[in-house]
Amino acid sequence: MRSSELATCAGVNVQTLRYYERRGLLASPPRSSSGYRAYPTAAVAVVRFVKRAQDHGFTLEEIRELLDLAEGGPDDCEVVRALAEARMVQLAERIADLQRMQQSLAELVATCERPQSDRSCPLLHTLHNDEEGER
Structure with a gap:
């Protein structure tokens, strides 16, 4: 083909x-x-x-x-097992990172629902501070 x-x-x-x-x-x-x-x-x-x-x-x-x-x-099952276990550890780390990111975003969304005087947006604050640091 x-x-x-x-x-x-x-x-x-x-x-x-x-x-x-x-x-x-x-x-x-x-x-x-x-x-x-x-x-x-x-x-x-x-x-x-x-x-x-x-x-x-x-x-x-x-x-x-x-x-x-x-x-x-590989011929040796232990090699396959080690590959699978290593992949499981990597996936668990990835899942933990994604869960932290999800929690941060949830906090960001919750902050947006507050009155403007009570808002604290870490993302915007960080970006604003980075911009001031460049001046």
Whole structure:
């Protein structure tokens, strides 16, 4: 299947395919006698996997690890377990950061509901102070 066919089937553009190849997420296909890339039909599933994983917040490096695991991964289960545990720790840290951000935004929204004389907007205050510091 040619690049344009693969891109259409997978719902991406041809430049995305080239990028995935450069990043090692998609194997570089052999070329036909006329010079066109000749992707196997299995490449559609790989590209769709990458896109779904990105939609779920995985980085391209993390997706490469997931693809390695999907292809059989390391022989030692302990290696797989260590990868999974490390990912769980990273996700927990990310969740904690997002919860802190959510709490800050909730406080900001609550401040906006107060009378103007009682408002204290940390974001605007910080931006205002940064502007004065530049003068």
